Amino acid sequence: MFKLTICLLAAVLVAYVHADHIDKDATILSEKNDPADAEGNYANSYDTSNGIQAQEAGNANGATGSYSYTSPEGERIEVTYVADENGFQPSGAHLPTPPPIPEAIIRALEYIAAHPPAQE
Numbered sequence: 267m268f269k270l271t272i273c274l275l276a277a278v279l280v281a282y283v284h285a286d287h288i289d290k291d292a293t294i295l296s297e298k299n300d301p302a303d304a305e306g307n308y309a310n311s312y313d314t315s316n317g318i319q320a321q322e323a324g325n326a327n328g329a330t331g332s333y334s335y336t337s338p339e340g341e342r343i344e345v346t347y348v349a350d351e352n353g354f355q356p357s358g359a360h361l362p363t364p365p366p367i368p369e370a371i372i373r374a375l376e377y378i379a380a381h382p383p384a385q386e
Contacts, residue, residue, distance in 0.1 A: 289316035324349070 295313045302308040302325075311321035322331030328350030337343050345358040 292316035292318070327351075 293315045295315055297312045298310060300309040306326040307323075308325070309321075309323040311319075313319045316336075318333070318335045320331070320333035322329055324330065328348065330346075330348050332344065332346040334342060334344040341360070343358065343360055345356050345361075347354060347356040349355070
């Protein structure tokens with residue numbers, strides 16, 4: 267139990283040190299907010315002094331937008347997204363991508379599609 271307490275304390279101290287790098291005094295450099303009109307179209311954006319940028323536009327059918335910031339490691343993170351009837355669909359160079367489907371699996375799926383099971 268003592269070792270667990272020491273590990274938790276160390277984790278809290280590490281989190282505190284990393285949180286100290288957050289720019290707590292960031293200010294908004296620019297802000298635009300176009301509230302929804304009669305058809306539900308809206309747009310908003312902002313930029314902050316610590317490099318955070320975000321913008322979004324949308325209507326009742328969905329929204330598109332992007333945001334960017336600098337990670338604690340100093341890497342610029344940029345995300346663009348669409349949010350609609352298909353859900354939230356982000357894209358960015360830092361996001362993981364699935365491996366390609368093996369050729370044997372593709373051939374098997376094509377075979378199954380061409381030869382559906384008999385209905386009883």
